[in-house]
Amino acid sequence: MPPCDLAGRGVLVTRPAGQADELCRLIEAAGGRAVRLPTIAIxxxxxxxxxxxxxxxxxxxxxxxxxxxxxxxxxxxxxxxxxxxxxxxxxxxxxxxxxxxxxxxxxxxxxxxxxxxxxxxxxxxxxxxxxxxxxxxxxxxxxxxxxxxxxxxxxxxxxxxxxxVRPAFDPAPLLARWSEAVALTLATSDEVLLNLVEMLGPDGREPLLATPLVVIAERTEQTARGLGFVTVKVAAKAEDGAIVQALCDLNGQD
Known part of the structure; x- marks a missing residue:
């Protein structure tokens, strides 16, 4: 595998709040910045x-x-x-x-x-x-x-x-700093992805679709491409380490 280096880039982590800690830790260990936005509440x-x-x-x-x-x-x-x-x-x-x-x-x-x-x-x-x-x-x-x-x-x-449950969220503060805060994002299910689109609203659609996305299933890749995402990568496995490696691979394509 190539070296995993996120080079200070911000990664939008969309998992439920209680399930994101290890993934965020791995992102930061790879030199990235985890930006938490849970799109599902349990x-x-x-x-x-x-x-x-x-x-x-x-x-x-x-x-x-x-x-x-x-x-x-x-x-x-x-x-x-x-x-x-x-x-x-x-x-x-x-x-x-x-x-x-x-x-x-x-x-x-x-x-x-x-x-x-x-x-x-x-x-x-x-x-x-x-x-x-x-x-x-x-x-x-x-x-x-x-x-x-x-x-x-x-x-x-x-x-x-x-x-x-889809959490209530005001997207304006995040969208105001999107270009410097978020370089990559991820979605671990169709529901996570669709909720993210809804939570960011019409103003967030264009910057979101232009942001490289990592998913863990081919069906979610198809959903993402149907929504208009430009760059989508399927992680090799539905595991935190594989998700971070896929993020690093996308970062290395810049």
Missing amino acids: EPALEPQPLAARLAEPWDLMYFVSRNAVEQALALMPDGRWSNVAQVAAVGRGTALALAAAGRAPDLVPNERYESEALLAMPELAAMQDRRVLIVRGDGGRAIFAETLAARGAEVRFAEVYRR
Whole structure:
């Protein structure tokens, strides 16, 4: 890999507030300046009791779609072991680490791209006839995992243990110093990206689209290009180190 040097450039970090610390640390270790702008706030579900009951049921597979899903499920079931669950799956490294810290390391985690499609390609999920699957997630979200497993014969249910809220934000102060404050930005999901566009408003659209962007999935790259982003790079993995390396690669193209 080429040396990772952000050379004092400002990087707009759009992750939720509680999940940005390590990424910001790595950006600053690479010589960059982390500019925090959380585009999603995580709130607990409005009716937790039915969710706790659902989590306590026996399941053949419990699939956690994010670290937020793990943390909010733990708030509902503090022992974190889910003893009635035969297998636990996680979509990415951060989610897997959160599960391991809670006392139940996942049985299934993709090795390369941390996406539902990579998990669905694992041989352990090929035969799902009559298996009970619980998807632990926030409100809404992608349907591909549920639809695919249902097509393979599984009984699929959801536990939507948190809500994603777009924070209130006045973009004027940031936009007034955009050219000197922000040289690069990143988005770890379509929702993060779309919220960012909305939060910056009409006045922020042109400078944002001209700012090089790092994403962690090809589908988000497609969304970004559809919005009009000029320069988009997909990180090699959905990990903080790979995101920072992608930022450095873009910085080196100037």
